[in-house]
Amino acid sequence: MPQPTPGNEPAAARLLPQAAAYTRRVRKPPNTDPVPTRELLAVLMRALPALVRSAPGIVSLMGLMVVVQGLTPAATILLGKWTVDGITRVAAGGEANLTLLALAWAGTALVAQLTAVASTLLQGYATDHFTVQTVTSLMRKMQALPGLDVVEDPRFHDDVETLQMGARNRPLNLTATLLGLLRGVVGVLGVAGALVSVGWWVPLVVVLGMLPLARKQMQLYELGWSMTIQRTQEARELAYDQRVSMRHEYAKEVRLYDLMPYLTGRYVQKALDYQRVMRGLRNKQVLGVLPAQLLALAVTAGLFAHAVARAGQGELTAGTVVLVTGALAQVREGLGSITEFLGMGTQHLRWFQKYFAFLDARPNVALPEAPRPLPKRLDLTLEDVSFGYAEGKPVLEGVSLHIPEGQVVAIVGENGAGKTTLVKLLLRFYDPTAGRILVGGPGEATDLRDLDLTAWRAQIAAVFQDFARFEWTLRENVLLGRPEDDAKLAQAVRTSGLEGILPRLEDGLNTRIGQAFGGVDLSGGQWQKLATARALYRDARVLILDEPTAALDPRSETEVFAAFAALARGRTTLLITHRLGSVLMADRILVMKSGRLIEDGTHLELLAQGGEYAELWRLQAGQYVEGEAACGTWEAVEVGQ
Incomplete structure (x- = not known):
């Protein structure tokens, strides 16, 4: 029987913490302690009903087929015994219905073949249902996570990769393992029952003699899984180096800086270190299992010798010796299969524990x-709002402000000032750790945490700095699942500037984009225009622009801001930007620094104050002046030449 090989689990990093663990702020090292059997049994008791619910009729029929398969070896062994004994009687001048025995043996073989085919077919049907149910449950859970507190938790990335990769094969593996385990148990019990004809104690001795081997093999499976967990970091680094060397998004830097020799050297060194650890573990596996294997062999050989000796004395028939020979081999193989399925099942149940x-x-x-x-008016009010992502320094501290509906507000400040975090709180991707956010006009203001979140977000359109690049068609990227309105779609495409690239695309808005599926690759600026078209298509009362023109050239930036200026009329608009020239469209400017709101006013008012905003404006304006002076100097040099 093949031994378990540690280190071959796809990205299985750590046991997922229990419910609500993603929201904890304390990081803990990976847990490599063996999972108590009762915990795995609890997972099994939850996974089994899920499997049955996915296809109850198919699963029931599949179980019946497996039981028949499990009893077939015992029936075959007994038929072999009866056939040998019958031949012996006929040779001695007695009588035996050998034809009936031959037909019974052929019928048993036919049943075994038919049930094997039927079981495989039914397993495929059941797995299809179980996989869809499992993946759908994951997607629905993601839908039920309204915020980003789980998604942006650093510990989540390894777990979601494990869940995502396992969702394709773990339902199949668990189904196959459970069926194999059931088949093995039924087979061992049936064959062990056949050995009772030799002596009531024989099945007991066989099982007890082979249990140490089964236990040792289970320990090796557990050790292999634990080593997989412990070495996950190394395995992921190996996979990452491979990805960097082969994926298109890294190709330019890899070639420009001639990184392949460096990447190859890194990979080889890490692979050798990883293999050295794994080699030691595999050697330990082989040496550790030998004593138990010798014990099982001794028990098997002893019982065989006992049966032969009794047959020589006339106490057992030749058919019984054949039965013992076949049964011992079947029990040994059956226990080995049970052990293997238990080991594999443990790994699959660990995945379902994460799930x-x-x-x-x-x-x-x-x-x-x-x-x-939602209230009739969508005024926004922050009352002494503070927020922190971790137990460290808060990202926002004591922010209080009021934004009437329809006002265009620019939020400026250095990196890390808390601008994007403020937007995340307004979108309720997170809740404040202190203070509250109110939505509504006087007399109707409601805490954002009490509002219908779907209805609130339906009133918001946003262009994020790190917007999603869905590798669908252009049309699907703009609509994002909403009903298509030809007039609105045409206006969004035209106003965003996306219309300019359509003549170069054979299928227009129906063109597939992105390289994953052989689509057309867009430039950064074209993607930005596409993201802008999404926001323009949505009929929203609140517009959020988080560095919306970061990837655009000056001409495109001017066009898009003109579109935003038109779109912002009558809408509450929050513009986050580092380019202070674009804030002139705002009715009001908020200046943030180190998580605090330090200035609030119009462009002219803030310049007159001579504070942080005035300093940032002076610095950016100075860059343009210096740049123009440098260009003039360069031109003078060229003319002089």
Whole structure:
């Protein structure tokens, strides 16, 4: 029987913490302690009903086929015994219905073949249903996470990769393992029952003599899984170096800086270190299992010798010796298969432990039990709002402000000032750690945490700095699942500047984009225009622009800001930008520094104050002046030549 090989699990990093663990702020090292059997049994008791619910009729029929398969070896062994004994009687002048025995043996073989085919077919059907149910549950759970507190948790990335990769094969593997385990148990019990004809104690001795081997093999599977967890960092680094050397997004830098020799050297060195650890573990596996294998062999050989000796004395028939020979081999093979399936099942159940813990995770951002409807006015009020991502320094501290509906507000400040975090709180991707955010006009203001979150977000359109690049068609990227309105779509495409690239695309808006599926690759500026078209298409009362023109050339930037200026009329607009020239479209400018709101006013008012904004404006204006002076100097030099 093949031994378990550690280190071959795809990106299986750590046991997922239990429910709500993603929301904790304390990092812990990976847990490599063996999982208590009772925990795995609890996971199994939850996975089994899920499997049955996915296709109850198919699973029931599949179980019946497996039981028949499991009993077939015992029936074959007994038929072999009866056939040998019958031949012996006929040779001695007696009688035996050998034809009936031959037909029975052929019928048993036919049943075994048919049930094997039927079981494989049914397993495929059941797995299809189980996989869809598992993946759908993951997607629905993601839908039920209204905030980013889980998604942006650093510990989540390894876990979601494990869940995503495992969702394609773990339901199949667990189904196959459970069927194999059931088949093995039924087979061992059936064959062991056949050995009772030799002596009541024989099945007991066989099982007890082989249990140490089964136990040792289980320990090796557990050790292999634990080593997989411990060495996950190294395995991921190896995979990352491979990805950097082969993926298109790294290709330019890899070639420009001639990184391949460096990457190859890194990979080889890390691979050798990784293999050295794995080699030691595999050697330990082989040496550790030998004593138990010798014990099992001794028990098998002893029972065989006992049966032969009794047959020589006339106490057992030749058919019984054949039965013992076949049964011992079947029990040994059956226990080995059970052990293998238990070991593999443990690994699959560990994945499902992650899966169920993820389904049970309770985020900090929770939907209200009785959500309140949106107020008529969508004024925004922050009352002494503070927020921190971790136990360290808060990102926002004591921010208070009021934004009437329809006002265009620019938020400026250095990197890390808290601008984007403020937007995340307004979108309720996170909840404040102190203070509150109110939505609504006088007399109707409601805490954002009490509002219908879907209705609130439906009133917001946004162009994020790190917008999503969906590798769908252009049309699907603009619509984002909403019903298509030809007039609105045409206006969004035209106003965003996306219209300019359509003549170069054979299928126009139906062109597939992105390299993953052989689509057309867009430039950074073209992607930015596409992201802008999404926001323009959405009929929203609040518009959020987070560095919306970062990848655009000056001409395109001017065109897009003109579009935004038109779109912003009558809408609450929040513009986050480092380019202070673009804030002139704003009715009001908020200046943030180190998580605090330090200035609030119009462009002219803030310049007159001579504070942080005036300093930032002076610095940026100085860069343009210096740049123009440098260009003039260069031109003078060229003319002099």
